[in-house]
Amino acid sequence: MIPRRLYAPFLALALLGPAPAPADAPAPTRLSEAALWLQQYLRIDTTNPPGREQRAAAFLAGILHREGINTRTLVSPQGRTSLWARLAAPGSNGRAILLLHHTDVVPAGPGWTVPPFAGLVRDGRLWGRGAVDDKSLGIAQLAAFVSLKRRKVPLARDVIYLAVADEENGGGQGVGWLMQQHPNLFKGVEGVVGEGGRAQVSGDGRILWWGIEVAQKRPLWLRVTTFGRGGHGSGLNPESANHQLVTGLARLLAKPVRWRVTPPARDYLHAIAPLHTDPLRKTLSRIDQVITPTGPKEFLLPGMANLFVNSVQVTVLDGGEKINVIPDRAQALLDVRLLPDTDSTIFLAEIRKALGDACQVEVLVTSPPAAPSPAAGPVWDALSRALATSAPVVPTFVPGFTDSRYFRERRIAAYGITPFALAGEDLRGIHGPDERIPLAELDRGVERVRQVVELYAGRKAGTAVR
Ligand SMILES: [Zn+2]
Known part of the structure; x- marks a missing residue:
């Protein structure tokens, strides 16, 4: 993998x-x-x-x-x-x-x-x-x-x-x-x-x-499903499955991401710091100062952010087949990756809360700390x-x-x-x-x-x- x-x-x-x-x-x-x-x-x-x-x-x-x-x-x-x-x-x-x-x-x-x-x-x-x-x-x-x-x-x-x-x-x-x-x-x-x-x-x-x-990091793979009244696309239907899914996901994705340095990330970056040259060496050796809860204070190489956040990625969206037909069911797959010590029960509860009651959440893959x-x-x-x-x-x-x-x-x-x-x-x-x-x-x-x-x-x- x-x-x-x-x-x-x-x-x-x-x-x-x-x-x-x-x-x-x-x-x-x-x-x-x-x-x-x-x-x-x-x-x-x-x-x-x-x-x-x-x-x-x-x-x-x-x-x-x-x-x-x-x-x-x-x-x-x-x-x-x-x-x-x-x-x-x-x-x-x-x-x-x-x-x-x-x-x-x-x-x-x-x-x-x-x-x-x-x-x-x-x-x-x-x-x-x-x-x-x-x-x-x-x-x-x-x-x-x-x-x-x-x-x-x-x-x-x-x-x-x-x-x-x-x-x-x-x-x-x-x-x-x-x-x-x-x-x-x-x-x-x-x-x-x-x-x-x-x-x-x-x-x-x-x-x-x-x-x-x-x-x-640990996988927490989720399936999110919504249901609503189907019908003709010309009708006003704010409670449709698609609209409920989209608004739920929008609330989830609007949540601010919290950054932090976990012990394995710190050990890793401190170990490789002396093997590189400046400015990367400096950034890596001061990683606790560089990473703040709201984000990095300095430029990070592409992909490095993944070491410091629990990430939520909507990877599959499925709802409806025809432009003038409202489906009665919609679905999204979420690829969530947790830091090694994140409490998955608490994190999942936060996801459910942000998505709202209209979204059914099913855990497909999970992995304990x-x-x-x-x-x-x-x-x-x-x-x-x-x-x-x-x-x-x-x-x-x-x-x-x-x-x-x-x-x-x-x-x-x-x-x-x-x-x-x-x-x-x-x-x-x-x-x-x-x-x-x-x-x-x-x-x-x-x-x-x-x-x-x-x-x-x-x-x-x-x-x-x-
Ligand atoms: Zn492989």
């Missing part, structure tokens, strides 16, 4: 300079094993809805079975398939790292210059929906997992590989369902490594920092040691949401990462057209994930890669 616009605060920075360099490094002449796997994976259309993740699960299971690794296929009542495998270490007492990715993708949408499910190689890049979000991470994790088995790496702790369905639609049929129905799968997990982090790349292609996501995952502990240590060889590592807070929320709600540490240093145009394909990943960076990312896993689970920790 986490569409590219939510990367905007620092993406803008990356765009100030010339074209990104890590991505433009010479591409390998022939595809690595991981690239070949990813190419096949991208050819499996797992657009959600409907998902149809069973083919993806079968593809990944096939690779694992060829390596002699057993898998478990888990199918939700709605037929949504996830895949689970575990490499157990003697004497681990079940302590494990969980490598998580989602097999579904968002619809391709318009604007592609290549077929989105062909796994095409062009300009040293592999193109296709899911190339960044999230199939490349799944393949890097798979390669690391398989490598442990092939090389008979002596393990001190377990490694779990989990490929889940339905993340792009909230995860209710994926991680959400697994947590409810198969809690034993997560016993002993010391940390989850999934999507959601980022690499900040400078204009001249250097990696400035790696962001490991430890906290995120959850503490950030600690920037400490065995999984954090492995991640930060592996990545710190190429750039400083900072804990980040993101405005989007991922399946990590399900783990944090249950006090299981979850870390959002990307092992790929992408920049500029290569980031714009996330949830947009022409999604692609540079082959050279894919291979570097595979190696980084392998290092993370071995640092965590290996008896003899290896040396991290650059």
Whole structure:
């Protein structure tokens, strides 16, 4: 998840300079094993809805079975398939790292210059929906997992590989369902490594920092419905469903937005401040003075506002079909995103009050407050040691949401990462057209994930890669 616009605060920075360099490094002449796997994976259309993740699960299971690794296929009542495998270490007492990715993708949408499910190689890049979000991470994790088995790496702790369905639609049929129905799968997990982090790349292609996501905003998705007398459009009908909906929404949107700096936002911005230059460095290090309840006192980069507000966005409006017919029912969908510690009961009550009694409000998705995952502990240590060889590592807070929320709600540490240093145009394909990943960076990312896993689970920790 986490569409590219939510990367905007620092993406803008990356765009100030010339074209990104890590991505433009010479591409390998022939595809690595991981690239070949990813190419096949991208050819499996797992657009959600409907998902149809069973083919993806079968593809990944096939690779694992060829390596002699057993898998478990888990199918939700709605037929949504996830895949689970575990490499157990003697004497681990079940302590494990969980490598998580989602097999579904968002619809391709318009604007592609290549077929989105062909796994095409062009300009040293592999193109296709899911190339960044999230199939490349799944393949890097798979390669690391398989490598442990092939090389008979002596393990001190377990490694779990989990490929889940339905993340792009909230995860209710994926991680959400697994947590409810198969809690034993997560016993002993010391940390989850999934999507959601980022690499900040400078204009001249250097990696400035790696962001490991430890906290995120929470979704509160609402459906608002109004009813009224239908009839001919020529009649005066101020109580119509559409008018009640529009006036209710207008009251809600007129409410002033309250800005505040939450602890995860403060920790994140203070951590990255010294890694940037003025004037951004100054703004970030004085963020408590910059943000006031009514808004920022200084210029913020595009997208940064999302870190400080509970946002209410009307994303879908539905009412009526013909210009001279008054419908008897109207509906709006609201994408509300809450700061990590906002009380959703109070916030929802305020929304209902502003909308008024004529508006029926139904909660579609909600997520309780959850503490950030600690920037400490065995999984954090492995991640930060592996990545710190190429750039400083900072804990980040993101405005989007991922399946990590399900783990944090249950006090299981979850870390959002990307092992790929992408920049500029290569980031714009996330949830947009022409999604692609540079082959050279894919291979570097595979190696980084392998290092993370071995640092965590290996008896003899290896040396991290650059
Ligand atoms: Zn994703």
